[in-house]
Amino acid sequence: MNRHIEAEEILTRVRDKSIKLDNKLDVAEVQLVFGQLYCRMKKLNQALQCFDRALQIRQEVTPTALPAIAKVLHEIAAVYFDQQQYQMALDHLRQCLAFELKSLPKTHIDIAQSHNSIASVLWYLKDYVQASQEAQLAVEIALHSLEASDPLVIRFKQLLTSISHCLKSENEKKLDESKSMPLS
Structure with missing residues (x-):
């Protein structure tokens, strides 16, 4: 201290x-x-x-x-x-991304980082579909300037995998619920 x-x-x-x-x-x-x-x-x-x-x-x-x-x-x-x-974090991240998109090359790593951060917040908000899209963008952009073995790319891919698992579980749960509902 x-x-x-x-x-x-x-x-x-x-x-x-x-x-x-x-x-x-x-x-x-x-x-x-x-x-x-x-x-x-x-x-x-x-x-x-x-x-x-x-x-x-x-x-x-x-x-x-x-x-x-x-x-x-x-x-x-x-x-x-x-x-x-989380909503305040998301709002500021979206503002951040808007500024980056206006001023940086589309494949700049800062843009990938912002997409990844947005994906993280959306994951916490349980918006898995949007989180998955943002995480996928982060990985795609990062791979334009970094090797697949780069620790940052690996971290981005790990988040995408975690979100994908949540999305899959959510979809399976919805499917199970729809099967258990009586037909009218």
Whole structure:
């Protein structure tokens, strides 16, 4: 925990210096790092405040820096996911993906990561059909730039497999229920 406190003190000094120099982009970056630190410390509300501030500054100072804005939105979504606010996480991930699709090549790994994150949230929401589609997209996009043996591709495929098992179980359950219903 002492390392977290030391990091917090260092970041505070860097942020204060950036504020004095009126370097808003540095302040936004420090806020992002503060948010990541607070996530590690499990101080999720403080993390969310830092990420929101970083997002606000980025949108104000560099509104066309869409990948940087997308990165902050992804961090915010991760906090909401950790807080089990899955709909808020999904909303932020979809915003993130929209920015990435406007600014990155269609086969960029960040786009694959966003699809995979969306699939994870949809899985928790038990929307297995949509989750499966998102996970499949993540795998397909990742395979454009990574080898099938890459750990990220393997992780994406594992999620797709897990979702597929849930979807299969759900379909079997529905089939069993329909068989047990009396005919009118």
